[in-house]
Amino acid sequence: MTAADLSRLDVPAERVAAEALLRDARAHSHSPSDRIAYALDVYLVTHPDAPVSTESGDPEWDAWLAHRIDECKATRSAARNETAGGTT
Template sequence: MTAADLARVDVPLPVVAEQAGACAVLRDAMAHTRSPSDQLAYALDAYLVTHPDVPVSTDDDYPAWAADLAARTANQTRRTS
């Protein structure tokens, strides 16, 4: 067996390190919950961390929702201040 040509790796080392750290945090969180929905959420988070090209929606896809969330957040901030 021959060693892999590391020049072909297309993910920069700092990105790999960041992904590894995030996955470790998610694995730890999964290990400390008994909630199936939490475990699923952590597993999906880990998938998204390790697959950054997966298409996900953004605020631009739902402008009314983003504006509503901003308004609710502003109202909560005013009440707690």
């Protein structure tokens, strides 16, 4: 095995932890739909370059989704600032 081969095996600890958490949640879920969702989440965590679209072809849905994404970003930013002792 070469150094290049080994570098492909180097996985960030955060990704390993996220994958383990999702796999554990999937194993303990009794809901088939939750198990499917966890399996898809594991795929996305382990394939960070997977193509993901936020465009549906429905302008109203796209606008609503963009609004929700902005709200989530603002909430995370406010929480981060609060944790850091800053203000929003």
